[in-house]
Amino acid sequence: DTAVSQTPKYLVTQMGNDKSIKCEQNLGHDTMYWYKQDSKKFLKIMFSYNNKELIINETVPNRFSPKSPDKAHLNLHINSLELGDSAVYFCASSPHNTGELFFGEGSRLTVL
Amino acid sequence: QKEVEQNSGPLSVPEGAIASLNCTYSDRGSQSFFWYRQYSGKSPELIMFIYSNGDKEDGRFTAQLNKASQYVSLLIRDSQPSDSATYLCAVIWKRSGATNKLIFGTGTLLAVQP
Numbered sequence: 255d256t257a258v259s260q261t262p263k264y265l266v267t268q269m270g271n272d273k274s275i276k277c278e279q280n281l282g283h284d285t286m287y288w289y290k291q292d293s294k295k296f297l298k299i300m301f302s303y304n305n306k307e308l309i310i311n312e313t314v315p316n317r318f319s320p321k322s323p324d325k326a327h328l329n330l331h332i333n334s335l336e337l338g339d340s341a342v343y344f345c346a347s348s349p350h351n352t353g354e355l356f357f358g359e360g361s362r363l364t365v366l
Numbered sequence: 367q368k369e370v371e372q373n374s375g376p377l378s379v380p381e382g383a384i385a386s387l388n389c390t391y392s393d394r395g396s397q398s399f400f401w402y403r404q405y406s407g408k409s410p411e412l413i414m415f416i417y418s419n420g421d422k423e424d425g426r427f428t429a430q431l432n433k434a435s436q437y438v439s440l441l442i443r444d445s446q447p448s449d450s451a452t453y454l455c456a457v458i459w460k461r462s463g464a465t466n467k468l469i470f471g472t473g474t475l476l477a478v479q480p
Contacts, residue, residue, distance in 0.1 A: 295452060297410065297470040309465045344409055353400045353458050353468045357409035 257281050260345045260358035267335060268366055274331045275361045277345030285309075286328040287346040287355065288320060297344070303328055304351055335365045369393065370457050370471035378477045385442040387474050389455030392436070398458040399431055399438045404473065405451045414440060445478045452476070 258279045265273055279286065287310075288300040302310035303322040317333045328345060342362050346355040371390045379385045387401075398417055402410040416422045416429040416438065428441040438457075442449055452473040459469045 294472065295404075296472050297454065299467055299469070302465070302467065310467050351466060353398050353456060354412055354415065355402075355410075355468065357411070360409050 258356050258358040260361050264362050266364045271335050272333045277328045279347040283347035283349050284325050285348050285351045288330050289344045291342045337365050340365045369469045372455050372471035372474045375475040376477045379445050380479050385445045387440040387453045389438045391457045396457045400456040401440045402454040403451045447478045447480050450478045
């Protein structure tokens, strides 16, 4: 069983569209994250939830809206996609917001 | 100054040699330090963490921490071609009244030559 799974793995879409990425973890962790990795491989935190509560909300455009229906799931919705949103988005989880993160396989978003 | 700095490389070492990867951080209050490995096209995976000054060994990997110098390193002994990857240094970033967050460096690309 995959510990942290994300869907879809690839998204190709036009500017202005809206898209969602889903993430699920079966590790029993209480903290989940979204990270963005750009073309230069820099991995930057976007959001974090602990037991469904938003605990980290970085300086991210409000076109990005995370949602955690329960502590095993964390979704990311992006409105009005822009070219600069093209990146790989990683979901991760950890026990108790430690630095020991388990990453999903990533979702590569390409905005045309 | 960036919060976590690494030389982007590539660092090229011959098979069997020791690879030394270095990282500096700017927050003197940081207490927890991590090394992640990321193969091309894959997700990062945790390989080492260190919380105390000194060395911590795990198989062929040794993490070294010097809090006074705000420096953390990863040594890979007997480097193998399968060690070729990007190594990401990460530091728990603490701010008063705010939630801790894990900040990554830009990574060092290691290439082990057969």
